[in-house]
Amino acid sequence: xxxxxxxxxxxxxxxxxxxxxxxxxxxxxxxxxxxxxxxxxxxxxxxxxxxxxxxxxxxxxxxxxxxxxxxxxxxxxxxxxxxxxxxxxxxxxxxxxxxxxxxxxxxxxxxxxxxxxxxxxxxxxxxxxxxxxxxxxxxxxxxxxxxxxxxxxxxxxxxxxxxxxxxxxxxxxxxxxxxxxxxxxxxx
Amino acid sequence: xxxxxxxxxxxxxxxxxxxxxxxxxxxxxxxxxxxxxxxxxxxxxxxxxxxxxxxxxxxxxxxxxxxxxxxxxxxxxxxxxxxxxxxxxxxxxxxxxxxxxxxxxxxxx
Numbered sequence: 001x002x003x004x005x006x007x008x009x010x011x012x013x014x015x016x017x018x019x020x021x022x023x024x025x026x027x028x029x030x031x032x033x034x035x036x037x038x039x040x041x042x043x044x045x046x047x048x049x050x051x052x053x054x055x056x057x058x059x060x061x062x063x064x065x066x067x068x069x070x071x072x073x074x075x076x077x078x079x080x081x082x083x084x085x086x087x088x089x090x091x092x093x094x095x096x097x098x099x100x101x102x103x104x105x106x107x108x109x110x111x112x113x114x115x116x117x118x119x120x121x122x123x124x125x126x127x128x129x130x131x132x133x134x135x136x137x138x139x140x141x142x143x144x145x146x147x148x149x150x151x152x153x154x155x156x157x158x159x160x161x162x163x164x165x166x167x168x169x170x171x172x173x174x175x176x177x178x179x180x181x182x183x184x185x186x187x188x
Numbered sequence: 189x190x191x192x193x194x195x196x197x198x199x200x201x202x203x204x205x206x207x208x209x210x211x212x213x214x215x216x217x218x219x220x221x222x223x224x225x226x227x228x229x230x231x232x233x234x235x236x237x238x239x240x241x242x243x244x245x246x247x248x249x250x251x252x253x254x255x256x257x258x259x260x261x262x263x264x265x266x267x268x269x270x271x272x273x274x275x276x277x278x279x280x281x282x283x284x285x286x287x288x289x290x291x292x293x294x295x296x297x
Contacts, residue, residue, distance in 0.1 A: 054198055069250035070196055126202050141197075142205060143248035 004079075007108040007168035015179035017114035021172060022160065025062060025109045026082030028075040028089065032098025034067075042092040042100075046075055046085045057139035057152040059160075066139045066152060074150070074162070079104060108168035110175060113158035118188035121151060121159055123178040129188055131156075145174050193268050197250035209243030212255045213275060213294070237261050239284055239291045241276060244268075257284060 004024060012020035028046070032039050040051045049058040049065045051073065057066040059076060066074040077085045082104050089100045112120050122129045124144045134140065139152040147167040151159050163171045190203045199205075211233050217225040234240065240260050245253045255273070257266040257280050266287065267280045276296060284291055291297065 069252055072251075126204055140199070141249050141251075148248055 004105070007165045008172055011172060013172075013176045013179060015120075015176070015181050016116040016184050017112050017120045017179050019120070019172070019175040019179050020111050020113075021168070022109040022111050024079035025104065025107070026077040026079040026085070027102070027104045027107055027162075028077065028082065028086055028100050029068075029103050030073040030075050030089070030098065030100045031071055032093065032096065034071065034073065036096055036098070038093065038096050039098055042089045043073065043075060045092065046077060046089050052139075055138055055140065057137060059152060059154070066150070068139075068141060068150070075100075106165055107162055108165045108171070110161040110163075110171065111154075111158060112161065112175065112179070115157055116179075116184055117157055117159050119184055119186075120175060120178045121161070122188055123185070124174055125149070125151070131188070144171055147171065190263065190265075192244060192254075192256050192265060194246045194249060194252070195254050195268050195270055196252035197246065199246070199249060201246055201249055205246060205248040207245045207247040209245050209253060212241040212243045213296075215274075234294060236293065239266070239288055239293050241293060241296075243271065259288070 008021040136153040217229040253271040
């Protein structure tokens with residue numbers, strides 16, 4: 001079996017903020033009734049996190065659970081563990097109406113870090129990223145220029161951005177342009 | 189710029205995150221219905237100057253459909269509500285009545 005590599009293989013760029021592709025990240029799309037106890041236990045067993053509430057992201061490092069819509073979660077696990085976690089989850093969910101699918105290789109993940117991280121992302125997404133409106137623990141699905149993307153904050157100065165793998169190159173170029181030296185807008 | 193509140197994810201989404209889905213509250217006339225009913229279901233749409241009910245999808249967001257009541261003349265938004273309903277909820281109707289007394293739209297008023 002050939003070695004799996006991520007879309008841009010840890011490409012990075014340093015401007016007013018640091019933009020880097022995070023490499024391989026295990027991701028499971030989980031759809032079902034989010035209030036179901038069986039589903040909540042499956043999420044807890046896989047990630048150690050509770051089912052997030054509306055637009056919440058319970059993420060620690062490479063593990064966590066993010067709210068994507070009222071019947072959809074993004075479950076994050078380390079890439080090496082995704083098959084085992086998915087098998088356990090599918091087994092746990094066998095009695096209820098729910099679906100878990102491994103989408104790790106269909107996505108790309110970026111990190112934007114630095115004091116101007118909000119500025120960089122604010123140029124690309126139609127979202128209020130002021131400190132009052134967007135904080136660590138929240139997730140937002142939106143668009144990045146012309147493609148779909150979701151992002152949350154790991155801490156006060158860094159975002160993680162998820163997009164489709166097929167759009168990874170486009171998103172990286174977007175982020176590079178948005179992070180060009182001297183391009184700080186000063187809104188956030 | 190049109191801004192609609194998505195009742196599914198609670199975001200105030202602006203136009204570029206949304207996809208328009210045409211008129212709301214259509215009643216489907218499928219196989220077995222009369223030709224006239226099917227014709228009207230397929231082709232006849234309201235085109236009001238004033239209060240209108242529309243379907244929208246939060247396409248670049250939670251991906252869910254919802255309904256919006258707004259005015260085509262002033263672009264004022266009266267409210268948004270769940271798509272899982274066959275008629276506008278009373279609070280939406282009240283909100284419209286407060287601004288546009290005597291409004292009617294299809295069989296609603």
